[in-house]
Amino acid sequence: MTHRAAMPHRRWYGLIISVALLGVLSVIGVIGTRAAIDRIDVAFPTSTPWGPECSVTVGDEQVPLEREQAQRAATAAVADHQGEDSPVEAPDTSDIPDGAMQVLQDGPEDDAGPSMTCRSTKNPELEVEEDLEPSGLTPRAQNLKEGIEEVFAEPSLGGYEPGGYDTGHGEGSAHYDGRAIDAFFRPVNEDNRREGWQMAHWLIAYAPDYEIDVIIFDDKIWSTYAPSMGWRHYEADPDNEILRHLDHVHVDVQPGGERSDDA
Structure with missing residues (x-):
């Protein structure tokens, strides 16, 4: 027993x-x-599929931020950089670590590059937008354009035209659908790279608000297809500044309906 x-x-x-x-x-x-x-060969920063949606790389440390914090931090960095010319006031960032704010405002010490990422996924409820606004953009892309113009002082925007494009971009480009905007930072130099990254960080922080799908800048890409991987290296002709997106930030909004490829 x-x-x-x-x-x-x-x-x-x-x-x-x-x-x-x-x-x-x-x-x-x-x-x-x-x-x-x-x-x-992922380009940091990255964000995990759990916890706060955003993170900022400060040295070897990943500083987690809630989405709303990331939005305030990105907007404050842009407003502070623009100074008196800024169309928006810098929001309060007293709850955000000083190191995170400094790197968003000034960029990494050794080189301009990505400092913040956020995870954002596709909205399955979006419908395909076929009708274009007078600008040649879809309503979602037009909303994004207006959002950029509300925050950035006289941005140099392009990649769209009345009636839309049918040539001049790569095969399958979101520009042909009126879903893409290019924000130019010319000439290609260190100061313009840092300004470009301020916009890229602002876009990634507000990605869900504007239904953003893809952001490409400075040999890096972020998309809703791999949101937790953050910024990845973007492969393009090494001798072509435009294809490498060195002189402009490319951003496109979600198409709605069926899934599309990275633009």
Whole structure:
């Protein structure tokens, strides 16, 4: 009878061992996934699929921010940089770490580049917009254009025209649908790169508000297809500044309906 009484304990031991093995396998899986992501040559910062939606890279540290914090931080960085010419006042950022604000305002110390990312996914409820506004943009893209003009002082915008484009861009480009806007920062130099990244950070912070789908700038791309991977390297002709998006920030809004490719 004694050996029968011990059987439930053995079952518990077996269950504990199984749970422990699952834990070890999970850790191995996470490490393997991280290694796989690293091999894709991801450009930091990245954001995890859990926790705060945004993060800012400050040195070797990832500073998490809620979406609303990221929006205030990005807007404040733009407003402070524009000074008296800014069409908007800098919002309060007293709850945001000084290091995060500094890197958003000035850029990384060693080189201009991406400092903030946010995860944002497609809105499955969006309908396809076929009718264009007088500008040649879809209503969603027109709304984005107006949002940019409300925050940025005299932005140099293009990539659209009345009636829409049918040539001049790559195959399958969102420009042909009237879904894309280019914000130019010319000539290509360090100061303009830093200004371009301020806009790119503002766009990524407000991506859900404007139903943004893809952002490309300075050899980097962010899209709703891989939101947690943050900024990735964008492959283009190394001798072509325009195709590499060195002189302009490209942004397009979601098409609605069926999924499209990165523009």
